[in-house]
Amino acid sequence: MTTASPPRGRVGLLTHVGALAQLAAIGVAGSVVFTILATLLAAGLGLLLVLGIGFLFLVAFLYLLWGTAWVEYERVEGLYGYGLPALTLRRSGVPGFKGWLRTLWRQFTDGPMWRGVASAAIATVIGMLVLPLLGGLVVSIGLLFAPLRAGDTVRIPGIGIDMPAGGGVAAGIIGILVCAAVLIGFVLLHAVLTRAILVPSREAQLAEQARTAGAQRAGAVRASEVERTRIERDLHDGVQPRLVSVGMTLGLAQQKIDSDPAAAKALLDEAHTSTKAAITELRQLARGIHASVLDDRGLDAALSALAARSHVPVQLDVRLDGRCSATAEAAVYFAIAESLTNAAKHSRATACRVVVRRRDDGTLWARVEDNGVGGARVLPGGGLDGITNRVLAAGGTTRLDSPAGGPTSLEVSVPCAS
Structure with missing residues (x-):
């Protein structure tokens, strides 16, 4: 260094x-x-x-x-x-x-x-x-x-x-x-x-850089652990049972294909439907790991696609003059994605607003606000914990404000060149 x-x-x-x-x-x-x-x-x-x-x-x-x-x-x-x-x-x-x-x-x-x-x-x-x-x-x-x-x-x-x-x-x-x-x-x-x-003296600068690097490394390790746990949970609770069900259904269809072709056909239709649902879940899971549109078209397009898939209406306000580093854009994208997911699952919100700016000091700043019931907390292993550590690993900061009764707002700032 x-x-x-x-x-x-x-x-x-x-x-x-x-x-x-x-x-x-x-x-x-x-x-x-x-x-x-x-x-x-x-x-x-x-x-x-x-x-x-x-x-x-x-x-x-x-x-x-x-x-x-x-x-x-x-x-x-x-x-x-x-x-x-x-x-x-x-x-x-x-x-x-x-x-x-x-x-x-x-x-x-x-x-x-x-x-x-x-x-x-x-x-x-x-x-x-x-x-x-x-x-x-x-x-x-x-x-x-x-x-x-x-x-x-x-x-x-x-x-x-x-x-x-x-x-x-x-x-x-x-x-x-x-x-x-x-x-x-x-x-x-x-x-x-x-x-x-x-x-600050040179010694103080070195100590601060070492402290920051240690915090970012710890945040990256923690973020990867949270992400791995989430992927394992989604696979275990969602895709894996569905694929097991598809296998059992195909087994039953194989047994009935000679004696009861109509029932076997119905079982094959059921297996086909379950297979398409499993493919959809795998696609969503892969999107949660890596958003290809983010690399191809940038943060604005990726957030537009994210807002279109959201179950809660999203007012999107993105003003960016150019691209930031892939790490910075990914940290902000997944922070917004997790916030919208939480708004749909837990906050009972009816509207969300997302604001993204590239500030003069070279930071990528985003704010997500919903009109839900509030009370959001950063719990170990939870989605907000993953956001905090992922942003920390990119050298940024997060600020959560979620009083009881709402609204909930999350602000994220990440160095554009991180």
Whole structure:
């Protein structure tokens, strides 16, 4: 497995000027944000025992923390182009109130979020120091032109000291040099600190790649086990008994072909009907293993055929500009197929909606929603378990939302080049 070294990012005069402008803005906005955060935290802890009202403040505090970190990641990435991954909300994957509490805890213990908050706090402190330096730079520039609008003496703003005009010019030059040097130092310090805090080290990248590869390998193994179990169950419960019945019927027809040709003919007709049904079941089973139309005509055509066979009316909305990898398309196709099967078998749904998009970040995204009774769960060995592991093996993620009473929605995101 080969890995790339951490990106160097963009450098240059425009980048440093942009950083300086952002630091000045963050010095004002960041102080307001962190004041609100401190207020929410204090109110949450102080009112926690008062009818649980404080808990709402703490939840608001947590999500404002995440929002602050998200803005910081986007700001630094837009400024320096380090190649930072987008910050996403952590989810427990467990439905209900208990799952929501787990989600809050996972978000609270999310390391990338706290690194983003730390970077924003440091940028706020640097920005608060930059603001007076920018003011001093403007004053120093003004002193250079003071002799043009003053007499023999000039007064230095903010200090109130009068000095000869020539001394004012000298003070302006010194002020410009000092303020510019300190501002450049702060800009360079900001670049170094944001890189150290937000950009993962090579060791961290290797560890994350190893963890991801391990998770994908485990998902692939689990998905293959679930698929094998499903095939064995379908063969044992469906096709095998039907073929045994065909064999017994043909045996009875063979016994009666001389003594009772009419009965033998009826048995042969029955065997013929059962054979065609078995062929149909085998064809459906093979389609569940591999959809040939997916390879031949792409995901849009394969989903159209899938929707046409569905027992529940399906509203299909597919907008794709080109093909993705076979692994990505297969993962999304079978996730949608299993969702439609579940909607027909278990949810008592009367309508389904399927939306598929190829997003700008290079992911293949799909959402399946039905108006059934809800209550869907990911059970070991079940169809949703197979979906989750198959998508995980392709490097993607799934999100199931199925409250009691419905509706049920499943979102799938898979890297297009997986």
